[in-house]
Amino acid sequence: MRDLTLAMRRRTDVLTTLFFFIIVVSLFPLGAGTEKMILMKIAPGVAWVAALLASMLALERLFASDFADGTLEQMLLTPQPIFILVLGKVFAHWLLTGLPLVFIAPLVGLQYYLPDEAVSTMMLALLIGTPILSLVGAIGAALTLGLRGGGILLSLLILPLYIPIMVYGAGVVSASATGTTDLQAYFSILSGFLILALVLSPIATAAALRISVE
Amino acid sequence: MRDLTLAMRRRTDVLTTLFFFIIVVSLFPLGAGTEKMILMKIAPGVAWVAALLASMLALERLFASDFADGTLEQMLLTPQPIFILVLGKVFAHWLLTGLPLVFIAPLVGLQYYLPDEAVSTMMLALLIGTPILSLVGAIGAALTLGLRGGGILLSLLILPLYIPIMVYGAGVVSASATGTTDLQAYFSILSGFLILALVLSPIATAAALRISVE
Amino acid sequence: MLEITNLTCSRGDRQLFTGLNFSLKPGSLLYVEGRNGTGKSTLLRAICGLFLADSGDILWDGKNTQSLAEDYTKEVVYLGHHNGIKDDLSGLENLRISTVLDGDDVTEEQIWNALKKMGLKGFEDLPTKVLSQGQKRRVALARLLLNSSKLWILDEPFTALDVAAVDLLQSVIADHISKGGMVVLTTHQEVALTAGQIQRLELGKKKNKNV
Amino acid sequence: MLEITNLTCSRGDRQLFTGLNFSLKPGSLLYVEGRNGTGKSTLLRAICGLFLADSGDILWDGKNTQSLAEDYTKEVVYLGHHNGIKDDLSGLENLRISTVLDGDDVTEEQIWNALKKMGLKGFEDLPTKVLSQGQKRRVALARLLLNSSKLWILDEPFTALDVAAVDLLQSVIADHISKGGMVVLTTHQEVALTAGQIQRLELGKKKNKNV
Amino acid sequence: MSAISEFFHAGGYGFYIWGSYGAAILLMVGELTIIKQQYRTILKRLSRMARMNAAEEDE
Amino acid sequence: MSINWFKYSSPTTFYPLAGKMIPFFGWLTALLTIGGLYWGFFETPDTLSDQKEYYRIIYIHVGAAWMSMWLYIMMAAWALAGLVFQTRLSYMIASAIAPTGAIATFLALWTGAFWGKTSWGTWWDWDPRMTSELILLFLYMGYMALQSAIDDPRRADRAAALLALVGLVCVPIIFWSINCPNPNECAALHQTSKPGGGNMDPNILIAMLVVALAFWMYSFVAVLMRVRNIILERERHTTWVNEMLEDKQ
Numbered sequence A, B: 001m002r003d004l005t006l007a008m009r010r011r012t013d014v015l016t017t018l019f020f021f022i023i024v025v026s027l028f029p030l031g032a033g034t035e036k037m038i039l040m041k042i043a044p045g046v047a048w049v050a051a052l053l054a055s056m057l058a059l060e061r062l063f064a065s066d067f068a069d070g071t072l073e074q075m076l077l078t079p080q081p082i083f084i085l086v087l088g089k090v091f092a093h094w095l096l097t098g099l100p101l102v103f104i105a106p107l108v109g110l111q112y113y114l115p116d117e118a119v120s121t122m123m124l125a126l127l128i129g130t131p132i133l134s135l136v137g138a139i140g141a142a143l144t145l146g147l148r149g150g151g152i153l154l155s156l157l158i159l160p161l162y163i164p165i166m167v168y169g170a171g172v173v174s175a176s177a178t179g180t181t182d183l184q185a186y187f188s189i190l191s192g193f194l195i196l197a198l199v200l201s202p203i204a205t206a207a208a209l210r211i212s213v214e
Numbered sequence C, D: 001m002l003e004i005t006n007l008t009c010s011r012g013d014r015q016l017f018t019g020l021n022f023s024l025k026p027g028s029l030l031y032v033e034g035r036n037g038t039g040k041s042t043l044l045r046a047i048c049g050l051f052l053a054d055s056g057d058i059l060w061d062g063k064n065t066q067s068l069a070e071d072y073t074k075e076v077v078y079l080g081h082h083n084g085i086k087d088d089l090s091g092l093e094n095l096r097i098s099t100v101l102d103g104d105d106v107t108e109e110q111i112w113n114a115l116k117k118m119g120l121k122g123f124e125d126l127p128t129k130v131l132s133q134g135q136k137r138r139v140a141l142a143r144l145l146l147n148s149s150k151l152w153i154l155d156e157p158f159t160a161l162d163v164a165a166v167d168l169l170q171s172v173i174a175d176h177i178s179k180g181g182m183v184v185l186t187t188h189q190e191v192a193l194t195a196g197q198i199q200r201l202e203l204g205k206k207k208n209k210n211v
Numbered sequence E: 001m002s003a004i005s006e007f008f009h010a011g012g013y014g015f016y017i018w019g020s021y022g023a024a025i026l027l028m029v030g031e032l033t034i035i036k037q038q039y040r041t042i043l044k045r046l047s048r049m050a051r052m053n054a055a056e057e058d059e
Numbered sequence F: 001m002s003i004n005w006f007k008y009s010s011p012t013t014f015y016p017l018a019g020k021m022i023p024f025f026g027w028l029t030a031l032l033t034i035g036g037l038y039w040g041f042f043e044t045p046d047t048l049s050d051q052k053e054y055y056r057i058i059y060i061h062v063g064a065a066w067m068s069m070w071l072y073i074m075m076a077a078w079a080l081a082g083l084v085f086q087t088r089l090s091y092m093i094a095s096a097i098a099p100t101g102a103i104a105t106f107l108a109l110w111t112g113a114f115w116g117k118t119s120w121g122t123w124w125d126w127d128p129r130m131t132s133e134l135i136l137l138f139l140y141m142g143y144m145a146l147q148s149a150i151d152d153p154r155r156a157d158r159a160a161a162l163l164a165l166v167g168l169v170c171v172p173i174i175f176w177s178i179n180c181p182n183p184n185e186c187a188a189l190h191q192t193s194k195p196g197g198g199n200m201d202p203n204i205l206i207a208m209l210v211v212a213l214a215f216w217m218y219s220f221v222a223v224l225m226r227v228r229n230i231i232l233e234r235e236r237h238t239t240w241v242n243e244m245l246e247d248k249q
């Protein structure tokens, strides 16, 4: 709730994320050459790496400002169960970093010459996958709270956990681009991850916060 | 100076950066498939994008903690010219995010099947290019100091400015991988950029800091 | 009623206090004294559950506060060295959020009144980052006016406040106590506390060797 | 000598003060008073050059401070609401760095002595983030003992300090003034300042309508 | 085909040509309308503020 | 001359002046647009080199592309003036230019894409010119995002102005680097891909220039109107604004 207030207050933030994606996605062709065949192959990877990075960049600030100004302590002292507050924060984070990517996916498709079905597969995969990133990331953010070099330490903790999501997320797009029709299996795995994360991550994050705040 | 003290105090930071690179660089083959030919083509792009991102990730914190605890004000009030202090900070940033990448380059070469000369070219290009990233990034970091959503706003401001460096930095590696022997021109352009950045960036950053601290 | 039995806290290598015992009845105030670094803030944080003591119990109406969990935090307001307000939000929004989180049913008008009472008329809807130090503290203190919790834990609440605001806060505290509330307080300023029953607890006195 | 002529500062929509004039001679102290939010901190920051005034001049020995640049900042120590110390570094390291940056030639021993004098014996080489609020403030204040600047600008230096430390700081200030230094000070605490020549400046008095 | 529809058909490229011109007109007219709109709201707000000030002085 | 100049560098005098200039530029825009487009559609051949009718996108495409760059230069110039002379009006003008510049940039990209689809059969390619135009859009966006992210108008103005200047130094470098990714072959690259080359029908050229001029006049209209808004917003506490409001009523 509070985070939605904050998030909404700066609607430009969402815009900024959108542009961040556009820029990252546009960077690759500049660095890697512009051959159509290659671009098509790396498109899913690029989109997912962009998703990971946007998620990670914002994770650092997920609890940091609350920690610095003392609102985190206050949150821990409210009569609300902490995992609800954590869920609220994670949801706000996803709204800012995950959802925009879903909407931007068609543009990636355009720039990287992806076929239409692959684009819609990518959108669906991102829709399921990005909340997992936010949920898992929250644990890491809570653990690294207040540590110097937290940002990069965070990446170190979190990236390995992100890899499975990326592998399946990018895998399903490649599969659909090459015309494989049975994408069901990919999606059920991703959804399984999502449910698991939804159940476990708030609890783990709440515990980590208690430890960090002391 | 002060930043060196701080930087040295946490020698693990350098390690963390190294792991960050290794992970980002290893991510791509996972997302984009592992065809040798393709990997070779995208190697320079991937390495440079990783350099850009590592630089950016750390930029956010370049002045932020000094700003929050009031040491930035104190720095502005010392009898030292501000641009010297800025140079010190930038140098520390480069030591943490740029230099490790130079050392890790051979590993990238290995993973992406680059020929040996291309690897040494890449190291040299990174050695000249990454300080420019730190210098240019400092301007953006100073401008976005203390703003909400600063991290992503920073990327928006800085990435377009990073593009030329990346284009030449990746270009020279590609050129050397395809056997072009005349790499001199690339390197003189990169060095030109470096000198320009070295002269202008501290001044601009100092001005931006003055504006932001008010 | 708040009861502390045999509380021992240490930070880093140092044991700040051992075997601390006291109890606080409704309608009374505990004034925790002590020089800088004697563990006042640590004690206060331990009482509200933000810091885990080495040993000893903190009981609320006879029940352990740790097992009470949310049933206890509902009864506590804590105000620490940090204001606990969001820089980017206005005083109004900050209070609205904190009352919602505290589960208090407060109308918009009450919030405006609380801010007005704290001398922030005209500053209600400015982002708090543009407020002066004392004004920020006032926003944080306005929470006390809107809160129905019994136990107030205030860590140096008077810092940054001007004379008028210090007076005001004193009367707010006195009021709370006279209504049967409890207050645990630290401050280095000379403050005339005239409310209900005042207990004093001095930390770091006997154990000079540790300090 | 510090001279302020016709200084006007505004923040956001509000004009905090207009046409402010005063001058401060060596060996005297200026005590800036005013309620919360009347612009004391803003004035102090304007004097040391961290805030750009709308109009008016700030002269040091007759020369404009903006054009003096580093020649002026050399003469100034500023201590604001923030302590300006690094959490990750120890008090020792913090002071070492700040003396180097200030260009003062201070030995290691002097730093240890300054910390000892501020009552931080035994805490010299702990990272300041584990210190208590008052101990952090003491680290920040230790800079004053090591500094050779003439003009001290202190924004509520007494916050978080216990009684002993307040006394100590008062004597340090009195000492500086008696040696021909200048001090600009704000505080809401009742503090007995007995040093040299004391001037008072009250902000936000006449312009109640703006406040 | 009438001359007009032929003109708009533009030899089969109507979509592209009018897609471009349409975007141009939309953006530019839209920009001006938005500015105009902003102008009106600012004026409204300012006059409201003036009235409020006047009311305060009357008190 | 110099006296006049400084007189008009105050928002108080500029506001009414801008009000007077707007209709003038508005009429010019309308006349030039109608004239240019009439010429471009009815006095010109149906094909340009080997291109069919779709070449008529050229009129807006080139106009928008030129304006996008020219407006950036102007924006940076006003930002510099603001930083040097500390005149509020300069900052206001600079920030008024940005949205119009961004729109022109977007338009150049959009029309370029439509033209590309007809001419090259693809909406988008990583052609140097297109890429640099995209980056220009990012620079505009960065300027506007920075300004809107800072609440304090004074800091917002100065920070954004500094950014515009940094961008100005970098823009040529960016464009050049993208146009010439391989420094050894720069000369060769330069000669190719000047679309249309020198063999353009003079009528087309005339129409193109007239429409580009119309774009320019339009920019004046939009920027002046926005400056007036900004002035009102920023100066709402001053007496002259209040007096002006009273006059209106």
Ligand code: HEM
Binding pocket: F058, F061, F062, F065, F066, F108, F109, F110, F111, F112, F113, F115, F116, F119, F120, F129, F130, F131, F133, F134, F194, F195, F196, F197, F200
């Ligand atoms: C997204 C960006 C752009 C796209 C997609 C684009 C596309 C095109 C295309 C397809 C043509 C026709 C080429 C032909 O003759 O077959 C063209 C012509 C032209 N473009 Fe662009 N362009 C872009 C940006 C720019 C920019 C930045 C400029 C800068 C001035 C520019 C200036 C021109 C000019 C002057 C012509 C034609 C002039 C002539 O035929 O003599 N364009 N553009």
Ligand SMILES: Nc1ncnc2c1ncn2[C@@H]1O[C@H](COP(=O)(O)OP(=O)(O)OP(=O)(O)O)[C@@H](O)[C@H]1O
Binding pocket: C011, C012, C013, C016, C034, C035, C036, C037, C038, C039, C040, C041, C042, C043, D129, D130, D131, D132, D133, D134, D135, D160, D162
């Ligand atoms: N994380 C930590 N690690 C080690 N020691 C700590 C840590 N945190 C606090 N301390 C020590 O605990 C002691 C008590 O700190 P506390 O903040 O409780 O003091 P305090 O009585 O509130 O002082 P003050 O009046 O200055 O606020 C201090 O001496 C401090 O050095």
Ligand SMILES: Nc1ncnc2c1ncn2[C@@H]1O[C@H](COP(=O)(O)OP(=O)(O)OP(=O)(O)O)[C@@H](O)[C@H]1O
Binding pocket: C129, C130, C131, C132, C133, C134, C135, C160, D011, D012, D013, D016, D034, D035, D036, D037, D038, D039, D040, D041, D042, D043, F152
């Ligand atoms: N960035 C800003 N934008 C708008 N108003 C501001 C900004 N910064 C400060 N102010 C206002 O300026 C006024 C003066 O602030 P300042 O910090 O100078 O007060 P102060 O006298 O130091 O008060 P205190 O005793 O509380 O420290 C406050 O009313 C505050 O609301």
Ligand SMILES: [Mg+2]
Binding pocket: C040, C041, C042, C155, D132, D133, D134
């Ligand atoms: Mg304390």
Ligand SMILES: [Mg+2]
Binding pocket: C132, C133, C134, D040, D041, D042, D155
């Ligand atoms: Mg103040």
